[in-house]
Amino acid sequence: MRKVVVSLLLAALATGVAGSSALAFNQPPLNLGLTDILDGALPGPGTYFTEYVQAYQSNDFRDKDGNGIPGDPNVANVLAMNQFVHVYKHRLLGASIGADVLLPVVAISGSGTFGSPGPGVSTNPAVFGDLVVGPFLQWFDTKLLGRPFLQRIELDLTMPIGQYDNKYLINPGSNLWTIEPYYAFTWFLSPQFSTSWRIHYAYNTKNDDPFVALGANDLQPGQAFHFNYSFEYELFKNFRGAVAGYYLKQLTNDKVNGNSVADSKEQVLGIGPAVHWIFSPNFSMGLKTAWETSVENRPKGNRTTLRMTYKF
Numbered sequence: 001m002r003k004v005v006v007s008l009l010l011a012a013l014a015t016g017v018a019g020s021s022a023l024a025f026n027q028p029p030l031n032l033g034l035t036d037i038l039d040g041a042l043p044g045p046g047t048y049f050t051e052y053v054q055a056y057q058s059n060d061f062r063d064k065d066g067n068g069i070p071g072d073p074n075v076a077n078v079l080a081m082n083q084f085v086h087v088y089k090h091r092l093l094g095a096s097i098g099a100d101v102l103l104p105v106v107a108i109s110g111s112g113t114f115g116s117p118g119p120g121v122s123t124n125p126a127v128f129g130d131l132v133v134g135p136f137l138q139w140f141d142t143k144l145l146g147r148p149f150l151q152r153i154e155l156d157l158t159m160p161i162g163q164y165d166n167k168y169l170i171n172p173g174s175n176l177w178t179i180e181p182y183y184a185f186t187w188f189l190s191p192q193f194s195t196s197w198r199i200h201y202a203y204n205t206k207n208d209d210p211f212v213a214l215g216a217n218d219l220q221p222g223q224a225f226h227f228n229y230s231f232e233y234e235l236f237k238n239f240r241g242a243v244a245g246y247y248l249k250q251l252t253n254d255k256v257n258g259n260s261v262a263d264s265k266e267q268v269l270g271i272g273p274a275v276h277w278i279f280s281p282n283f284s285m286g287l288k289t290a291w292e293t294s295v296e297n298r299p300k301g302n303r304t305t306l307r308m309t310y311k312f
Helices: none
Strands: 046-061 074-092 095-111 131-139 147-159 178-188 193-204 224-236 239-250 267-280 283-296 299-311
Touching: 239 283
Parallel strands: none
Antiparallel strands: 046 074, 046 299, 074 095, 095 131, 131 147, 147 178, 178 193, 193 224, 224 239, 239 267, 267 283, 283 299
16 A cells, blocks of 8 residues: 655656667656655554655756766656555455555646757646555564564556646656555564565556657556665654655666667665654654665655645
């Protein structure tokens, strides 16, 4: 569950034809760092609503070698991700059965160009992104080395119902399907110290109506591995501070018209401080910011996120 859309919603961009060197920026929205502290430790069966509000800003886009690209591309957005979760009391393989639904709403702005000369950073003024649904299994009572170890497996499906127009470089919707299983856990190494991880694998189908400047019939982003992490300490009762972030590594090249595009794999590492406060058994809030480094074929920026969860 909690498959969250990353705030940067970039549609297809490549310079040149398949098989030649290309700027990528083609991965669809992915969960890069929105979930971290106590991610595997849901507080039990029930119905939840989580609101994620994230601001992202970048004016530094990197190529395959991690160097800045020509031109002056800028992108910024504010994302509101709306998530409903239900955890049933019914059990399977010792785990509680659950499901969640997520709908993103995003406001995007951009300026400048990619390359010199190159396409302008055009943004779709529409606001609705792609719907995500996912069944999951949540284990509340397992242990690892004698310590509490809460874990979850989920299979997410992102459906291309978001608003998309191929005349824009950046769209709320991605115009493709994404199949993304993940495994999440929180391990309490002591009553105060814990670590949480969420490990994803993303497979994308073809976008059969890519950005018009590409001049192609279809584009398929490569398969990707990414994870979120946090190292958490309870500073006082129900209040945790953490070092948290995310990592993305694209494993296969993008394809244009069915042909592999060399040097199109994306990479990014994010790291920063985070806090999480459990106000009551039914309400919690988190705040964090992350700076990006080790960036290849992506924008390099900063993202700040507020997360609020309410249990009905």
